[in-house]
Amino acid sequence: MKVKDKVCVVTGAAGGIGEAIARRYAKEGAKGVVVADRDADRLRAVADDIRGLAVACDVAKEADIKQLVAEAERRFGPVDVFFSNAGIGRGGHEDATDKDWADSWAIHVMSHVYAARALVPGMLARKSGYLLNTASAAGLLASMGSAPYGVTKHAAVALAEHLAIQYGDRGIVVSVLCPQAVDTNMLRMAGAGAASVDGVLHTDAVAQTVIEAMDEERFLILTHPEVKEYMARKLDRDRWLRGMRRLRDKTGEGQKRGEGRRA
Template identity: 35%
Template sequence: MGFADGRHALITGGGTGIGAAAARALAAEGAKVSLLGRRHEPLDAIAAETGGRAIPCDVTDRSAQERAFAEARDAFGPFDFVILNAGIGDSRPFGRTSRDSWDAIIATNLTALFDGAQLALPDLQVTGKRLIIVASVAGLKGGAMAAPYVASKHGAVGLARSLALEFARTGLTVNAICPSFVDTPMVDESAERIARATGKSVDEARALLAKTNGNGRLITPEEVARSIVNLCHPDSGGVNGACVTVDGGTSA
């Protein structure tokens, strides 16, 4: 069917947005997909569409991740591709950012990556295996009004680069995907926050976010998923420790 025929891909945040698009793209290449996320309904829908397995899981709970990874292995065997994609965002002045907000963003966007990588690594230290961390262009530069998010994504990039070096001689590759604003539920939430703060409509807020991308439009989840699939391909074995930007030229 494709280069991933019969191989096992685990995707966190697999029910919507980038995770769902990656699940569809890898399933089209023949992969068996395990989908982790907090909400049953979208997970079930993508699992039904891709022939995958929906596994409800709060990635901020290491024990829950451990159980979910075990269930995925029981269903489809050892992991070949692990895409750590689950993430949350927020936007507000630093002086009004609460410690609870900081803790929640770091827990989801960074600590959960630490846990997921540790739990997946026993399967991945073989030539041809892939660990992909979905970070952000916010992990490559500073950003006002989003300090916890930006800090978490810098951490995600640093984690990917460090693991790439540490495990390079095992045959595993570890890379970060760094999109700019993508047409996902997270951007919808950002647009709603902007609309509440400014009095603009949600559509006007979405247009403002789109204009910050180099190409003047929102990136599609499918465009990000294509980069994920490319990194999973056998011909990408020499790409390790990279930060692949999918941003329409924002970071050029």
């Protein structure tokens, strides 16, 4: 799908990957770009720069997602592209707090569910639409320093697969973005860790990859090509797990129970 003349919504757009994608959608000639985030002040600055619409939104709340879609449609018309990108960083292993687990689940999984509920009926009726969810390479591989992050990002990938199976031959394109280390505030707060082994990308490079993948309507969007090889290695789980433990020891990431990051 070409973005030109399309109505695009981007969550988590006050900075990082979301902001870069929103700016790129505008540059590509989108009919309208709607940016959503909880950081209302920064969001308005982004919207003003790209002549888009800013909507303050907590993606963990279904009512906010419904309102976001409604405001986008009132301003620009039916939503063609919904980039469900908002994310958080929470550290810890099985001992992470219930709140950290619940917040991670709400933002990394249920926000995508809420978007699909709001958009799929109309997209099916029009036989056209694009649902793009941000997961992470951690959703394909592992997140050694954070069980809540890695587990919920795996769930995000599984949800995208389900949506692609259900609707991929009915006019709705589904993609899932799975980057490794990207130069964002979340990465800087958490520390690069093992994710930076293959380099840290600028958000503009990620936006370029997303545009290329959308043009080709690829399901899996990888910013770091090495991830394909790592996925292949994972087929031999026992060997892969031994290798991940060695990487854990080498990087010092997440070795102790209770270690983790809070963002």
